[in-house]
Amino acid sequence: MQTIALLPGDGIGPEIIDEAVKVLKAVEAKYDLKFQFKKSLVGGASADIYGTPLTEDTVALCKDCDAILFGAVGGPKWDKLPKEFRPEQAILGLRKSLGLYANLRSVILFNALSDASPIKKEIIGEELDIMIVRELTGGLYFGKPKGIERTHDKTRAFDTMEYTDEEIKRVARIAFETAQRRQKRLTSVDKANVLETSRLWRTIVTDMAADYPDVKLCHMYVDNCSMQLVLNPGQFDVILTENTFGDILSDEASVLTGSIGMLPSASIGDGKPYLYEPIHGSAPDIAGSGKANPIACILSVAMMLEYSFGAKDAASAIKNAVERALNEGYRTFDIQVGAKKVVSTSEMGDIIVENL
Amino acid sequence: MQTIALLPGDGIGPEIIDEAVKVLKAVEAKYDLKFQFKKSLVGGASADIYGTPLTEDTVALCKDCDAILFGAVGGPKWDKLPKEFRPEQAILGLRKSLGLYANLRSVILFNALSDASPIKKEIIGEELDIMIVRELTGGLYFGKPKGIERTHDKTRAFDTMEYTDEEIKRVARIAFETAQRRQKRLTSVDKANVLETSRLWRTIVTDMAADYPDVKLCHMYVDNCSMQLVLNPGQFDVILTENTFGDILSDEASVLTGSIGMLPSASIGDGKPYLYEPIHGSAPDIAGSGKANPIACILSVAMMLEYSFGAKDAASAIKNAVERALNEGYRTFDIQVGAKKVVSTSEMGDIIVENL
Numbered sequence: 001m002q003t004i005a006l007l008p009g010d011g012i013g014p015e016i017i018d019e020a021v022k023v024l025k026a027v028e029a030k031y032d033l034k035f036q037f038k039k040s041l042v043g044g045a046s047a048d049i050y051g052t053p054l055t056e057d058t059v060a061l062c063k064d065c066d067a068i069l070f071g072a073v074g075g076p077k078w079d080k081l082p083k084e085f086r087p088e089q090a091i092l093g094l095r096k097s098l099g100l101y102a103n104l105r106s107v108i109l110f111n112a113l114s115d116a117s118p119i120k121k122e123i124i125g126e127e128l129d130i131m132i133v134r135e136l137t138g139g140l141y142f143g144k145p146k147g148i149e150r151t152h153d154k155t156r157a158f159d160t161m162e163y164t165d166e167e168i169k170r171v172a173r174i175a176f177e178t179a180q181r182r183q184k185r186l187t188s189v190d191k192a193n194v195l196e197t198s199r200l201w202r203t204i205v206t207d208m209a210a211d212y213p214d215v216k217l218c219h220m221y222v223d224n225c226s227m228q229l230v231l232n233p234g235q236f237d238v239i240l241t242e243n244t245f246g247d248i249l250s251d252e253a254s255v256l257t258g259s260i261g262m263l264p265s266a267s268i269g270d271g272k273p274y275l276y277e278p279i280h281g282s283a284p285d286i287a288g289s290g291k292a293n294p295i296a297c298i299l300s301v302a303m304m305l306e307y308s309f310g311a312k313d314a315a316s317a318i319k320n321a322v323e324r325a326l327n328e329g330y331r332t333f334d335i336q337v338g339a340k341k342v343v344s345t346s347e348m349g350d351i352i353v354e355n356l
Numbered sequence: 357m358q359t360i361a362l363l364p365g366d367g368i369g370p371e372i373i374d375e376a377v378k379v380l381k382a383v384e385a386k387y388d389l390k391f392q393f394k395k396s397l398v399g400g401a402s403a404d405i406y407g408t409p410l411t412e413d414t415v416a417l418c419k420d421c422d423a424i425l426f427g428a429v430g431g432p433k434w435d436k437l438p439k440e441f442r443p444e445q446a447i448l449g450l451r452k453s454l455g456l457y458a459n460l461r462s463v464i465l466f467n468a469l470s471d472a473s474p475i476k477k478e479i480i481g482e483e484l485d486i487m488i489v490r491e492l493t494g495g496l497y498f499g500k501p502k503g504i505e506r507t508h509d510k511t512r513a514f515d516t517m518e519y520t521d522e523e524i525k526r527v528a529r530i531a532f533e534t535a536q537r538r539q540k541r542l543t544s545v546d547k548a549n550v551l552e553t554s555r556l557w558r559t560i561v562t563d564m565a566a567d568y569p570d571v572k573l574c575h576m577y578v579d580n581c582s583m584q585l586v587l588n589p590g591q592f593d594v595i596l597t598e599n600t601f602g603d604i605l606s607d608e609a610s611v612l613t614g615s616i617g618m619l620p621s622a623s624i625g626d627g628k629p630y631l632y633e634p635i636h637g638s639a640p641d642i643a644g645s646g647k648a649n650p651i652a653c654i655l656s657v658a659m660m661l662e663y664s665f666g667a668k669d670a671a672s673a674i675k676n677a678v679e680r681a682l683n684e685g686y687r688t689f690d691i692q693v694g695a696k697k698v699v700s701t702s703e704m705g706d707i708i709v710e711n712l
């Protein structure tokens with residue numbers, strides 16, 4: 001029996017989580033798995049009731065589970081709140097308190113959607129499959145000191161980008177291992193011509209390459225990487241980078257596929273639970289309208305089955321069911337390319353379950 | 357009489373500077389201007405001879421001039437040197453010691469090259485004209501403390517992202533004024549949901565908007581901006597952002613035009629001299645082969661004429677001469693789209709001079 005924490009959050013979060021749960025239930029019987037679900041409020045939904053986007057109870061509940069499925073958080077309603085009350089603090093707090101230091105974002109061009117890319121066909125090609133490994137609990141996000149200092153004649157704000165050797169090693173190890181299971185090419189992205197953290201990053205990753213002789217390592221500056229993703233995305237297999245660079249580059253990479261509503265992610269650490277979430281946001285403008293695309297959340301469940309439960313067959317079955325639905329021309333409202341029939345969030349969930 | 361410091365640098369730097377000087381000389385007679393040129397080594401070329409990429413003499417020479425034309429620096433030959441000897445230190449040192457706190461990067465889709473964009477025509481449209489205002493002397497690049505600390509059991513590297521209110525105000529003012537002269541839309545980019553520097557940035561920019569009631573201001577997170585540049589670049593008029601974000605986003609934006617060999621930039625401060633440079637690098641692989649595209653450097657000269665010398669007519673004349681050369685089908689080796697005749701670096705310079 002595996003326990004799964006469900007954190008639907010705000011906006012379209014609850015709707016997509018419902019579809020992901022449908023899929024998990026369908027998988028249970030077929031693959032001899034047994035799931036128990038524990039739901040909790042998070043983000044704005046939690047702030048409204050408990051005055052904080054992430055309660056200690058929710059953290060405790062998560063720690064007690066085998067895996068976490070996170071929907072999305074945020075919305076205009078909470079945008080003006082002081083930082084500590086804002087929905088984003090929920091996801092930042094979970095990452096930090098659960099030690100989820102590596103974020104794996106799968107950037108895939110679905111065959112049926114290859115025309116949806118904003119990039120010309122000659123450039124994007126027929127296939128795109130990049131895995132971005134983003135450091136998730138270090139760098140500017142959590143470095144100390146961090147604050148705003150006011151004196152009589154001036155205000156000064158500061159954040160600290162910091163990394164220890166151990167923080168770099170553990171996430172680099174995951175990137176090398178990921179590359180070993182794929183095309184064996186790793187691009188480590190930094191700004192070593194300007195930043196001390198990047199210089200340490202580059203030294204450590206370079207040294208580590210000796211332990212992975214089958215992986216071809218190269219280094220790239222972050223500004224160049226932001227160009228290369230557009231000019232020649234097919235050159236990448238696995239990209240490893242620090243937290244802030246990873247935030248920017250992974251979002252850039254995700255839109256190349258034309259299907260940001262389809263891309264899942266896993267946040268992993270040294271012990272369970274890992275956290276799974278779609279990379280898209282809470283889309284408050286379409287919440288409740290049945291227009292949300294549940295596929296990113298459903299594919300996040302596939303990642304969960306593979307990484308947390310070792311259920312590779314079930315994971316592939318879900319991916320195949322999704323591909324089938326797309327090939328048959330079913331689309332949610334966000335993606336119209338190749339649509340034969342535009343369906344609602346829950347209809348898409350049902351179709352994928354039927355295809356299983 | 358205007359004195360111009362010429363800093364050719366490395367790789368293709370000297371070749372493109374030669375063409376830019378040709379254009380300046382052609383402009384002299386026609387527009388009643390008089391230039392005196394002072395050349396100095398910089399980057400790897402300087403390190404090879406003086407042991408440092410930027411000598412005090414070069415800084416002094418620049419301070420004495422009315423404007424600076426910078427080529428490009430860097431190359432594999434100097435890549436392994438310790439930081440203080442590396443070519444990039446030249447440009448970083450010049451920016452800081454001359455107080456060039458605002459970098460203006462013009463991202464333009466040339467009509468004749470509109471098919472060169474990696475982005476689909478439906479998305480990029482017929483015209484693209486974004487001005488990026490990047491803060492250039494603050495943030496992670498220069499913030500203190502910065503270093504690597506080794507203790508017996510751990511190594512820790514750190515950089516500081518810091519901004520004072522004054523640093524934010526002066527660059528924001530330039531962005532608002534730039535917007536006033538254009539489409540009057542300003543997008544300020546930050547990561548205010550995570551960074552204290554961004555929160556101060558957003559507060560100050562928001563307050564300042566009251567002084568520019570004709571400018572429509574909006575705020576965008578940096579990760580979202582990296583997506584929007586690919587999904588819908590036409591939404592932007594002027595983008596204002598801090599140093600590191602600007603480094604990444606402006607490079608991303610520049611490749612959308614398909615013509616990174618064509619884009620100029622100006623780095624400005626409170627007093628003269630300002631510095632002008634192409635946004636592309638030193639391209640050591642094609643140095644000396646006549647394949648370099650001199651247009652970015654020539655258009656940098658147009659920016660110099662406009663911003664430093666108030667010679668708007670001469671600036672427009674140069675831009676028109678470049679457009680004419682492109683419309684006539686002349687291309688350097690880097691851009692083959694729409695080419696009727698591929699010409700060398702110096703041939704392109706000659707053609708533009710003839711068109712003047």
Ligand SMILES: CC(C)[C@H](C(=O)O)[C@@H](O)C(=O)O
Nearest residue numbers: 088089091092247549550579
């Ligand atoms: C919501 C925000 C704090 C978060 C981040 O910056 O990490 C998001 O952009 C993401 O990438 O998951």
Ligand SMILES: CC(C)[C@H](C(=O)O)[C@@H](O)C(=O)O
Nearest residue numbers: 193194223444445447448603
């Ligand atoms: C060479 C490097 C230090 C520089 C920067 O990061 O500012 C360059 O990338 C640029 O954008 O001008």
